[in-house]
Amino acid sequence: MAERQLADTMGKISAWRGILERIAMPIISVVLAIFLGALIMLVAGFEPLPAFLALLKGSFGSPRAIGETMLRATPLLFTGLAVAYGFKAGLFNIGAEGQLFMGGLVAAYLGVVMGGVSLWINIPVILLAGMAAGAAWAFIPALLKARVGAHEVITTMMFTFIARYFVSYLVSGPLRAEGAVAQTVRIAESAVLPKLHDLLGTAPIGRAHAGFIVGLVLAVVMWLVLRYTTLGYENRAVGFNPVAAETGGISVSATMIKALCISGALAALAGVTEVLGLHYRLFDQFSAGFGFTGIAVALLAKNHPIGVIPAAILFGALSAGAGTMQLEAEVPQKVIFIIQALIIFFVAAEAIARWIVRFTRKEAIEDAG
Amino acid sequence: MLADVITPDLFASAVRVATPLALAAIGGTICERSGVVNIALEGMMLTGAFFGVAVTYFTGSAWLGVLGAVVSGTLLSLIHAFASVTLKTDQVVSGTAINILATGVTGFLMEVIYGHPGTTDPVARLRPLLNLGNPFNGVLADIWRWIDAVFFSHTPIVYIAILLAVVGQWWMYNTTWGLRVRALGEHPRAADTVGISVVRGRYFAVLFSGAMGGLAGANLSLEQVGSFTENMTNGRGFIALAANIFGRWTPGGSYLASLLFGFADALQIKLQPLRDVIQIPPQFFLMLPYILTVIVLGGVVGRAVAPAAVGKPYEKG
Amino acid sequence: MDGALLELRGITKRFPGVLANDDVDLTLHEGEIVALLGENGAGKTTLMNVAYGLLTPEAGTILFEGKPVQIKSPRQAISLGIGMVHQHFMLVEPLTVAENIVLGQEPSRASIIDFDAARTFVKDLSDKYGLRVDPDARILDLPVGMQQRVEILKALYRGARILILDEPTAVLTPQEVRELFAVIRSLVEEGLTVAFITHKLEEVMNIADRVVVMRDGAVVGEVRPADTDQAGLARMMVGREVVFSVVKEPATRGDTVLSVQDLSVTDARGIESVRGVSFEVRGGEIVAVAGVSGNGQTELVESITGLRMPSGGRIELKGRDITRASARESIEAGVSHVPEDRLRRGLVLEFDLTENIVLGDHRKPPFATRGIMHPAEMTRVAAERVEAYDVRAPSTRVLASALSGGNQQKLILARELGRNPELLIAAQPTRGLDVGAIEFVHKEIIKERDAGKAVLLVSLELEEVQSLADRILVMFEGQIVKEFAAGEASDEDLGFYMTGGGGRKLAAGTAQEASHG
DSSP states (O other): OHHHHHHHHHHHHHHHHHHHHHHHHHHHHHHHHHHHHHHHHHHTTOOHHHHHHHHHHHHHSSHHHHHHHHHHHHHHHHHHHHHHHHHHTTOOOTTHHHHHHHHHHHHHHHHHHTTTSOHHHHHHHHHHHHHHHHHHHHHHHHHHHHHHOOOHHHHHHHHHHHHHHHHHHHHHTTTBOSSSSOBBOOOOGGGOOOBHHHHHTOSOOTTOBTHHHHHHHHHHHHHHHHHHBHHHHHHHHHHHOHHHHHHTTOOHHHHHHHHHHHHHHHHHHHHHHHIIIIISSOBTTOOSSHHHHHHHHHHHTTTOHHHHHHHHHHHHHHHHHHHHHHHHHOOOTTHHHHHHHHHHHHHHTHHHHHHHHHHHHHHHHHHHO | OHHHHSSHHHHHHHHHHHHHHHHHHHHHHHHHHTTOOOOOHHHHHHHHHHHHHHHHHHHSOHHHHHHHHHHHHHHHHHHHHIIIIISOOOHHHHHHHHHHHHHHHHHHHHHHHHSSSSBOOOOOOOOOSOOOOOOOOHHHHHHHHHHIIIIISOOHHHHHHHHHHHHHHHHHHHBHHHHHHHHHHHOHHHHHHTTOOHHHHHHHHHHHHHHHHHHHHHIIIIIIISSOBTTTTTTHHHHHHHHHHHTTTOHHHHHHHHHHHHHHHHHHHHHGGGTTTSOOOHHHHHHHHHHHHHHHHTTTTSOOOOOTTTTOOOOOO | OOSEEEEEEEEEEEETTEEEEEEEEEEEETTOEEEEEOOTTSSHHHHHHHHTTSSOOSEEEEEETTEEEOOOSHHHHHHHTEEEEOSSOOOOTTSBHHHHHHTTSOOEETTEEOHHHHHHHHHHHHHHHTOOOOTTSBGGGSOHHHHHHHHHHHHHHTTOSEEEEESTTTTOOHHHHHHHHHHHHHHHHTTOEEEEEEOOHHHHHHHOSEEEEEETTEEEEEEOGGGOOHHHHHHHHHOOOOOOOOOOOOOOOOSEEEEEEEEEEEOTTSOEEEEEEEEEEETTOEEEEEOOTTSSHHHHHHHHTTSSOOSEEEEEETTEEOTTOOHHHHHHHTEEEEOSOIIIIIOOTTSBHHHHHTTTTTTSTTTEETTEEOHHHHHHHHHHHHHHTTOOOSOTTSBGGGSOHHHHHHHHHHHHHHTOOSEEEEESTTTTOOHHHHHHHHHHHHHHHHTTOEEEEEESOHHHHHHHOSEEEEEETTEEEEEEETTTOOHHHHHHHHTTTTOOOOOHHHHHHHHHO
16 A cells, blocks of 8 residues: 555656656757847847847736737637647648638627627637637648548648638628728627726736637646547547557547647637737738747647647747837847747757757866866 | 730739749759658748848849849758758758748848838849840731740749759759659668668758749849848748649649749739629639649649658668 | 678677577578578578668678678678668659669769660660569559569669578569569579578478578578478477466367458458458457468458458457447457557557556546546556556556566556457567566466457467467468367477468469459
């Protein structure tokens, strides 16, 4: 009995060790990326320290800044979850961008058409409808993958462009609102996602809206799904070892289709919440590449749904603080993209990051010794 | 009304629009044939477009700008080659990162060099290579207008693209190098066993695609527009991917597919003034390349078979 | 016919947990045909991979024409004049015959391939050695026998003086085998040396000048076919002392559990690998299918467990038709499967013990109800089973990848037997395990049988088959060629039938169709 207890405790300790090890690498990757970014700034004639201080100020330095960070993190929560869930099944959903356009489309349409119902009905219905649209948009690529083996990277990418142009057509044509700008009609009040400070009754926190809460909740839900449902179990089994999964009676093709469709549904919510919480309408450029940034988020989170939360907040912070960085430290905003790319490289090439860490550690020992 | 649409300029336009697509697509063809997926053509094009303008700005010579564009695209692709072939990271992830990097670097440098975002100042452009007049009269003059517009009115890089398509197609099936590249993408181990270096071959192919991407960008910024605007590539790199697939992974096929897509784009522009009469929205034509590619991938119109080993890092032994 | 061309001395090659080559000597002379005979795992392919530079031995020297050489890569082997045709061809399928043959050494002027010269080369070689091929045909359009010729021509084009063939007849029809042998003879007439790896006795007797027999990584003997017969070879190949024996009661047979009737299965390449097999397994008995790997056992097991659809015939489990059942349906019908590929098919290495144990039953109570899993129940049952099946691990939260081979196999047993199946199919269940683990697995299999369950054992280990089986079915080239009751057959008898002895010929028509399908 005591043996079993000891074994269990040892198991728990090693589990915590495991978690620490797992988050160490992403953290190191971020640190290295920021370091390299600072180097680039230096070479280009800028001062890194004021730049990063301004970045921090713009992302966490005031309630408004924190609100801005949450605002920008919101769509990334959804696309990050979407890509992560797909990765868990071994599928690369690079088409999150297209799926979120379809979600935004549904939201912009239903938000207008459904006017007059209670907010408590309106918003959930639109959320569900948006998810359905995203799942539908991912369905053909999923089917092609399962049936013909067509690589989902290419098919979902193609569907992204089809979605973009489809939305562009609708926004400048059939769904166009009066006026010079190509955009849809403003959604009804009952479809508006309340601002966070209105919802929580706190002091103003910038433009952050309830979509952020939805994202957090969804992250927890996806974690529960992956961990505690047969759907999640089969998803992971197929992602790790489709051959063994098949032997265990799991239908690999059905699992893949479900995974890609769920991924699409999650991504679509990014579009839904942007429309319902921020813009209240749909227009051509309403996405700042959230679908692609979602890939970076998922990678940094190592495809763990809970890990998506800090990863999305990090990228949201980078985006939120970039403006201040440009304003106060005069460093071009675009350096954020460079840092993002570096983070992806370092996370993807963990091997090289590990090597750098070992190398500097060895040097440190030699210096000390 | 039809005469307003079917003009020499429509076809000449098609060729012009197709050029950057074709260049990038041909680069993508060689790269994927060697076994490496390259979704960063967009980023390489954008980088080439920027550096083409920047170098021209500083040196005053558009040709040096073209060189700068090609070199910048190649250097960017070196990162992809290193990540994909040496470090063996996921090639799609690497490509995605490079696209983001390109957006960042070009935007960043634009502010550093020009002091503002958006669009750079205009620079010297590459002019059309030939400037033949119209020595004919009557019907001959009409015919000549057509021939001149479609074949003789283009800027240099357009002709380079056509040349590369023709030479590339021949190269792939008639030279030792073409044969070996194809072997690398289908069965790298077989190639390795007969003494072909998988690493060297793939590096070459990836760098070539970078050079092509850069050249495509140069065509955009130095021949078509005359300046650089942020995000000016606007997805062309991805259409190039589609063109490569549609063209069945051959240089000639890539060019023809690009021509088709370019034609759709040119047609869409031509139809704009007639929007009241012809109710087809322009976006339909713009969507066409992507829809066609999905159809091809779905095996509806013959199977599109990628090189067997594409996307898989090669492990020795 | 005299000088020793290639000498391998004292070659020792180790893999994790396995001594593949144990101080092996082998000499090849000019102009001879040497057969390297042995069961799967005897070390023949390893030895030849060393000669071809694909593997580096831990110890040993190689002499070529009397001079010591280092062969660190196939390129070096090729430059010495050693060519190898592997079981899995190194051919680029969309390219033509000529392109494949000259790849890397293309006849060219300024890098422009001279196709005419290439064709001429191919034609000349073709004529010289009697290997008819169409230089402009694409590899993927060619039948396997033709593809093999291209591989041989590839080696000849690069000036091979020694040609190594690894299980060359595994994929050929009898007609193609005859043609291959004719080719080999003409190659040798032109002065080449041919070494071929095989486990088929009949071929060895047919064509080899000399036979080197290997077993468990060592050479156990060398003989001329003229001086022996198939039975003698079989004796050399499989004769071994029994390491340990299992005590078991005589079987008390119950009703028929598994009934296989005239089953035919086509494999992934379109070749018919199971050809009209019929047999029964009753409750309370262990039926062993003995045979060398590659004779259709894998496909037989896959068709019963729902992983592959048969092309003909019928499978019944306790009267229920499961011919076209999916993997899930067959698990639910009561079939448990211990797969031969433990790591790839048997376990999800990234899952912990608990998650592996519930695989296959993960949708049903007590592990899950209506899509929600019950981790507490899962852990409880897993802990019980881990205990019962002696899986040595600090806790059930350990990943399967952290276990040793023996414990991994026990984990699979914990899953498959813990399910209390009607029929247990165990394929190569003790491959790569240590003695203690082997004993445990055997005991568990006997326990199942004593509890009245039906057991189908697929194995190429003769001790295992002899000690466990109540009935032995020998499988060769997709058919059951012989049936023995327990104790009826000696090891030599089994080895004999397993390697095609008894001269069992196939109807020429069937085989031809199969390989071109």
